[in-house]
Amino acid sequence: MLAIFLGDLAFLVGLAILLLPLMVTELSRPRDVILGISTLLLGLVLVTSHDRLNGSPILGIICGAIIIMKLGSEVAHNRWQDLTQEEKHRLGSLERWMTSLQQLSAIGFRTGGIFGDLIKVIRIPGKATTSGKKNGKKWIRPEILTNQNPINSVNMSSGEGSSGQNKVIEAKLEMPSKSHGAQKDS
Numbered sequence: 001m002l003a004i005f006l007g008d009l010a011f012l013v014g015l016a017i018l019l020l021p022l023m024v025t026e027l028s029r030p031r032d033v034i035l036g037i038s039t040l041l042l043g044l045v046l047v048t049s050h051d052r053l054n055g056s057p058i059l060g061i062i063c064g065a066i067i068i069m070k071l072g073s074e075v076a077h078n079r080w081q082d083l084t085q086e087e088k089h090r091l092g093s094l095e096r097w098m099t100s101l102q103q104l105s106a107i108g109f110r111t112g113g114i115f116g117d118l119i120k121v122i123r124i125p126g127k128a129t130t131s132g133k134k135n136g137k138k139w140i141r142p143e144i145l146t147n148q149n150p151i152n153s154v155n156m157s158s159g160e161g162s163s164g165q166n167k168v169i170e171a172k173l174e175m176p177s178k179s180h181g182a183q184k185d186s
Helices: 002-023 032-048 056-082 085-091 094-122 162-174 178-182
Strands: none
Touching: 002 032, 002 056, 002 094
16 A cells, blocks of 8 residues: 555656656756656556565665655755746746646647547548448459359240249359359458
8 A cells, every 4th residue: 555655656756857847947957857757667666566565675665765755855955046036936926837837738739639640640441430330331252254154154045934043043142152162261
């Protein structure tokens, strides 16, 4: 339970570190991406391996989490102290945060549009339409006309009437085609 909580917390902190350059550029540094990704991976490992972490390993994880939180607070404090008074005042204004949120939403919409276009390109047409119905086309294998079956050479105009034609049609339906037996459908 504790490993899941710490994993979720590490995952949220890693996500916040990754979003730091987008939201608060004044506090971000160039290598924050590496720190964010490693924190996300720590959270992922803690959440997925929580059942294996019992006893002393969970104690080690708790101590590691305390050390990481202490170092993180010191880094955040030092970065805050490096800001000028104008930057500190600007971080407290509502207008600056609204601008950052608008830029972040514009990035999100642009990324969503790119993924939407990519899905449209990758989607395989013909499997199913938007209404959920399958395409009405049927693939029919044409019969080989050069086949010299006695059924094919029967003269339909022999004067037998409709019963003769029905017998020919029934015989043609009952006789298996040679082309179907030799080939496998793929």
